[in-house]
Amino acid sequence: MKFSASFSALLVVVSFIAGSSALAVPEDALVARARGGQANQQQAAAQAAAAKAAAAKAAAAKGGKATTAAAKTTAAASTATAVAGQTNNAAAATGGADAQSSTTLDPSVIQLTGTGQDPPVAGQSSALVSQNNFINFCKQTLPGTPLTAGLQTTSGSCNPVPIGLIPSTANIPASKFQNPKNMDVIAANTAFNVSLAVKNIQIGDFTNAQQTYFANPQTLNAQGQIIGHTHIVIEAIDSLTSTTVTDPLRFTFFKGVDDPANGQGIVNVPVTAGVPAGFYRMGTIMSSSSHQPVIVPIAQHGLCDDVVYFQATAGGAAAGNNAGGAAAAAGGGAAAAGGGAAAAAGNGKAAATTAAAATKAAAATQAAAAGGKGAAKGGAQAAKGGAKKAGKGRPRAL
Numbered sequence: 300m301k302f303s304a305s306f307s308a309l310l311v312v313v314s315f316i317a318g319s320s321a322l323a324v325p326e327d328a329l330v331a332r333a334r335g336g337q338a339n340q341q342q343a344a345a346q347a348a349a350a351k352a353a354a355a356k357a358a359a360a361k362g363g364k365a366t367t368a369a370a371k372t373t374a375a376a377s378t379a380t381a382v383a384g385q386t387n388n389a390a391a392a393t394g395g396a397d398a399q400s401s402t403t404l405d406p407s408v409i410q411l412t413g414t415g416q417d418p419p420v421a422g423q424s425s426a427l428v429s430q431n432n433f434i435n436f437c438k439q440t441l442p443g444t445p446l447t448a449g450l451q452t453t454s455g456s457c458n459p460v461p462i463g464l465i466p467s468t469a470n471i472p473a474s475k476f477q478n479p480k481n482m483d484v485i486a487a488n489t490a491f492n493v494s495l496a497v498k499n500i501q502i503g504d505f506t507n508a509q510q511t512y513f514a515n516p517q518t519l520n521a522q523g524q525i526i527g528h529t530h531i532v533i534e535a536i537d538s539l540t541s542t543t544v545t546d547p548l549r550f551t552f553f554k555g556v557d558d559p560a561n562g563q564g565i566v567n568v569p570v571t572a573g574v575p576a577g578f579y580r581m582g583t584i585m586s587s588s589s590h591q592p593v594i595v596p597i598a599q600h601g602l603c604d605d606v607v608y609f610q611a612t613a614g615g616a617a618a619g620n621n622a623g624g625a626a627a628a629a630g631g632g633a634a635a636a637g638g639g640a641a642a643a644a645g646n647g648k649a650a651a652t653t654a655a656a657a658t659k660a661a662a663a664t665q666a667a668a669a670g671g672k673g674a675a676k677g678g679a680q681a682a683k684g685g686a687k688k689a690g691k692g693r694p695r696a697l
Contacts, residue, residue: 449514463516472500486615487576503559530584
């Protein structure tokens with residue numbers, strides 16, 4: 300009996316120790332166990348949703364419009380069930396942590412879109428489809444194509460950052476150059492100011508382009524306007540009528556505009572060294588704070604950016620005008636020569652007209668050499684006096 304009592308007491312002690320061990324399981328292990336159960340639940344919910352979606356798709360293939368509608372309803376319900384399960388799991392996993400610091404996609408921001416081919420449209424490409432906002436899109440290209448990670452990677456990269464906030468149609472940004480204006484003639488190698496008017500954008504806001512390039516979503520201010528900045532780029536071209544495609548890596552001037560617009564919506568950018576003599580195309584690149592081109596709400600809209608063409612000459616606008624007068628005089632001389640040829644084949648009256656035209660052409664040429672306004676006028680009169688077949692001499696439009 301004494302032995303039995305001792306043995307019973309020993310069993311009680313052992314049981315107590317075992318119970319204490321069970322109560323002393325580390326908290327981390329409990330959390331891991333809970334997350335494992337949640338993962339299993341999430342996987343099961345996902346599998347169930349996939350099975351329902353497959354069944355709905357099969358039913359849709361067999362039936363008509365009613366069956367298709369029913370299938371879509373079933374699929375939507377399956378998706379809703381899966382999303383609800385994910386919501387609970389995400390909340391449990393993050394412990395109510397702030398959504399902007401969580402590494403789990405919040406189901407409330409999942410947007411489900413199709414391929415855009417329902418029904419199919421001839422010539423239209425099918426869009427990619429994702430159940431998780433493409434959050435792991437860049438994983439499929441690693442390590443060959445690295446993440447952008449705020450860097451201007453010249454060999455190419457993949458950027459997982461979302462587009463962000465998109466303004467309303469009433470707040471689509473626009474811009475227009477005030478100086479130089481389209482077809483202006485400016486003095487070569489002389490400082491000048493680029494003047495740009497903008498609207499519907501808060502410019503002057505930018506992040507470090509060497510560390511945060513494309514690293515943030517587009518944002519809007521209290522007025523619903525894109526917060527960002529613009530850039531000015533000037534490229535040399537062959538002529539004002541050139542159709543040669545330019546090289547994007549070659550430009551004469553480039554400046555990210557750091558300043559905000561003034562009260563009139565205008566910002567001025569100094570080009571301190573000017574530009575060499577030649578022909579130029581100048582444009583804007585409107586951007587969000589992290590340098591990505593502005594994103595707007597509709598596909599069909601006017602240009603957010605502006606482009607103008609201008610010329611730089613040794614004497615600026617005055618030289619451009621004199622050159623036009625000389626060209627006009629030369630055209631008048633050519634017209635007179637054509638009139639002379641016609642007179643030689645015709646009668647004396649035509650010859651007299653030709654002689655008068657030749658005299659006017661000579662006077663116009665002398666006036667053009669002096670650079671006066673008489674050059675253009677004399678050239679025009681000489682051209683008018685020549686034979687009609689020779690045409691009229693006109694200054695070149697700049």
